[in-house]
Amino acid sequence: MTPQGRPAFWIGGAVLLAVxxxxxxxxxxxxxxxxxxxGIAAVFALSYxxxxxxxxxxSFGHAVYFGLGGYAAIHLLRAVNAGLPIPLPLVPLAGAVGGLAFGIVLGALTTRRAGTIFALISLGVGELVHATSLMLPSFFGGEEGVTASRTKAPAFFGLDFGSQVEVYYVIAAWLFVAALxxxxFMRTPVGRLCNAVxxxxxxxxxxxxxxxxxxxxxxxxxxAFAGLAGGLHAINYEIVAAEAVSDTRSGxxxxxxxxGGVGHFIGAILGAVAITWLQVSLSDYTTAWLLYLGLLFMGIVVYVPGGLAGLLMMHLAALRARAMAPIARSYLxxxxxxxxxxxxxxxxxxxAYRRSTQPEAGALMKLFWIPMDTxxxxxxxxxxxxxxxxxxxxxxxxxxVAEAWRRAGEEIHARG
Amino acid sequence: MAETIAVAEPRSAPAAGPAVPCALELTDVHKSFGATPIIRGVSLAIARGERHAIIGPNGAGKSTLFNLVSGRIAPTRGSIRLDGEEIAGKRAFRIARRGLARSFQVTNIFPRLTVHENIRCGVLWSLGYRYDFLRRVDRLRDANEAADRTLEQIRLTARRDTPAGVLTYAEQRALEIGITVAGGAKLILLDEPTAGMSRHETENAVELIRSVTHDRTLVMVEHDMGVVFDLADRISVLVYGQVIATDVPARIHDDEAVRSAYLGDSDA
Incomplete structure (x- = not known):
């Protein structure tokens, strides 16, 4: 049984999100x-x-629905700022409705074909929407985007969502509901037919x-769920700009x-957490972070097709079969x-990055606490x-390492 | 070697009175790919409950004929009637919903779904679940039980929760037939169900086909003459896009035109 098939996964997840x-x-x-x-990235990645x-x-254009959902939510939030009596935690729903509406309209056109044709059409639609968002400033706000304030909303059980932790809990709650x-959905008849297709x-x-x-x-x-993620983005940042529908976000x-691991439910969450962390943290340490991200992507695609979740599952299976010791030795x-x-x-x-992008910084640099003259x-x-x-x-x-895994595989197979 | 074949007594096919339409009726069906005619005016009437085999040399158009009937491709002209209703040129899923199911010569399953899920996908539409997204598929008792019954029939119960992609070849062939018959279709088309099987596997497959097509109409393309003469009530011989003979096995066996066109040159 997959981890998400157990109630403990969901209870543990809720507790984890809370603490x-x-x-x-x-x-x-x-x-x-x-x-x-x-949390926002996890909803978006799960939808993808x-x-x-x-x-x-x-799809090379999934951000279209994230962004359009975001615009729907930010416009609703502006209306709330102007006096519409809707509490803030419900505003992201406008994103889901917006994402669903555009998904139905654009999906009717794009899902007639699958495979390469679908991928290319999604790329085209992505470019089209991105270009449109810059051409219609009245709705999209041009380069600067559309802003609103999440604190100017009717009080919700005494919360005004001025602090980050209050917004976090709104996002966490929606993440939990959306993931569930x-x-x-995947366990309904039509969900299984998605797998069959x-x-x-x-x-x-x-x-x-x-x-x-x-x-x-x-x-x-x-x-719809991408739009919900966009709606969460809107209340988190209080701004939605053209970047939200961009190919960068789709990529x-x-x-x-x-x-994270294509097809693994927890893979989407792991991938969202890992990439967001790299985007935020690694970029503080090095200007070459995008290069590392690309190398990580290539390494995963070539060597670990199951992604982080696939790795996790392999190791859990080996642990359960008590076949982990030889593998650990080979790792050492x-x-x-x-x-x-x-x-x-x-x-x-x-x-190389330092020399080519910051020649003015000189030849002396410190890396891993070692001074060097480049x-x-x-x-x-x-x-x-x-x-x-x-x-x-x-x-x-x-x-x-490969041999240790091959033997562990036989062990697991024999027991399973 | 044709002489060595034990010819089965023809099973008495239910008499199709004038009021009862044929299970399947083809009238002057043509199909050309570009300028090349592949099917050149096929007419065929298959009665309800009949087991009908289509034989013929390689390239005669047997698989193309199946593709036309099942809606994989549309005929250039001609009429195809399923229980009296015109289906020529309709999309495959519409034909399937009217009670026609087919298997494929090259195994055509859902490799990442389990064996049970494969079969269950085959029963969902016929049980009326359509595009349901409000119920849990694991809780649909009728669908799960129907799938388990089919699993029992095709003897894959032990492999119920195995991903279909890792089954052996013979198991995948059985699953292929299971997906085809699970939905309770009235008319079953099997495209070379025993292709690539050992003698022993073939014997099992014949028993399987006999049991799962009980009370239904079966049309099959088959190369193994043992299987054909064992199972079929009637046989049609397709040569170069035309049916040159349709008759009970005993008479097909003795037909001079058939022997010279097909049986005589083959090692069957």
């Missing part, structure tokens, strides 16, 4: 804002997983279902679901070369040899 903002390190406004962003992971629809609803759309026709209709339903539902959600063996390769490669990337060949040579040595050793040790 997270009080954990040391996350208690600051920064920490709570990070958690809020992760409905498309890509469950129905097999690769999306999980429930993903696996073999042609066969679906011969058991009486129109695969286009199934895709359309999945697309509309995914758009980010694709990365989240791939890195591989740890040093992997660390050497990483340190060497990161050093090369960092000094005008001399020594840091380059040192880093390159470290990376090469690590790589060479990994080539030797890597097969041992």
């Amino acid at each position: 997270l903002p009080w954990i040391p390190g996350l208690q600051s406004d920064f920490g709570r804002s990070l958690l809020s962003q992760m 997983n409905l498309l890509l992971g469950q129905t097999g629809l690769l 609803l999306m999980y429930a 993903r696996d073999n759309p042609e066969r679906v026709e011969f058991i009486g279902y129109n695969p286009q209709r199934v895709r359309f339903i999945a697309f509309s539902v995914a758009a 980010a959600v694709l990365l989240m679901v791939y890195i 063996l591989a740890a040093a070369p992997a660390l050497a390769l990483t340190l060497g490669a990161v050093t090369l990337i960092e000094i 005008a001399t060949p020594w840091p380059w040579l040192g880093a390159a040899s470290l990376a090469l040595a690590g790589y060479a050793l990994l080539r030797v040790v890597g097969p041992r």
Whole structure:
């Protein structure tokens, strides 16, 4: 049974969501804002997983529904600011309604085809909506976007949502509800048919279902939840701008679901958490963070097709079969070369980035607490040899890890 | 080797009176791909409850004929009637909803769904669930029980919760038939159900086909003459896009035109 199939998963999840903002390190406004962003990203990524992971629809324009939902919510929030008596926690629903409406209209056109054609159409629709958002400033607010205030709303049980933690709880509550609803959707007849369409759309026709209709339903539902995420974005930032419908955001959600693990329910959540954390934290440490994100994406796609969730499941299965010890030993063996390769490669990337993007900062820099003069060949040579040595050793040790997993697989199979 | 085949006595097909339309009736059906004619005027009437085999050399158009009847492709012209209703050119899912189900020559299943889920997908529409998104599929008793009954019939109960993609070839072939028959279709089309099977597997498959098509109309394309003469009430011989003979197995077996066109040249 998958983890999300157990009640404990949902109870544990609710408790975790409740206590997270009080954990040391996350208690600051920064920490709570990070958690809020992760929650929004998780709703968005789960909605994308409905498309890509469950129905097999690769979309390059899912941010369209996130952004349009966001605009719907921010306009509702402006109306609330002007006196409409709707409490703030319900405002994100306008995002879901907006996402659903646009999902139905645009989905009717785009889901007639699947595969590459669908992917290309989604890319076109994404560009179209992004361009439109810049051309119609009365609704989209142009480059600056549309702003509203979440504190100028009717009081909700005495809360005015001035503090980040109050907004966090609104987001967390919606995340919980949205995740539960999306999980429930996958277990309905039409949800299972989404999987069938993903696996073999042609066969679906011969058991009486129109695969286009199934895709359309999945697309509309995914758009509604993307819109809900956009609505949460609107109340969190109190602004929605053209960036919300952009291809950058569409690409980010694709990365989240791939890195988290396509088709895994918890994968979308893990990916959303990991990518949001990288976006917020790694960018503080290095200007090359997008490069690292790209390398991580490539590494996952090539070496770990199941993503973070796939890795997690593998290890849990090995643990349950008590086959983890040899694997752990092989990991210990591989740890040093992997660390050497990483340190060497990161050093090369960092000094190259520094030299090319900030030449005015001079040749002297400090990396991993080591001062180095990048005008001399020594840091380059040192880093390159470290990376090469690590790589060479990994080539030797890597097969041992693979062998340990192969044996563990037999063990698991024998027990399962 | 055709002489060595034990010819089954024709099963008495229910007499189709004038008021009862045929289960399947093709009238002058043509299909061309570009300028190339593949089906050149096929007419065929299959009675309710009949088990009908279509045989013929490679490239005769047998699979194309199945694709036309099941709505995978549309005929260039001609009429195809299912229980008296015109279905030529209709989309596959509309034809399936009227009670026609087919299997495929190349296994065509849902590899990442479990065996049970594969079968269950095949029964949902016929039980009226349509595009239901308000009920839990695991709680649909009728659908789950129907799927389990079919699993029992195709002897895959032990593999119930296995992803279909990891089944053996013979198991996948059985699942293919299971998905096809699970929805209770009145007319079953099986496209080479025993292709690629060992003798032993073929024997099991014949028993399986016999039991799951009980009380239904069966049309099958098959290369194994043992299977054909064992199962079929009547046989049609398709050669170069035309039916050159339709008759009971004994007479097909002795038909000179058939022997020279097909049986005589083959090692069947």
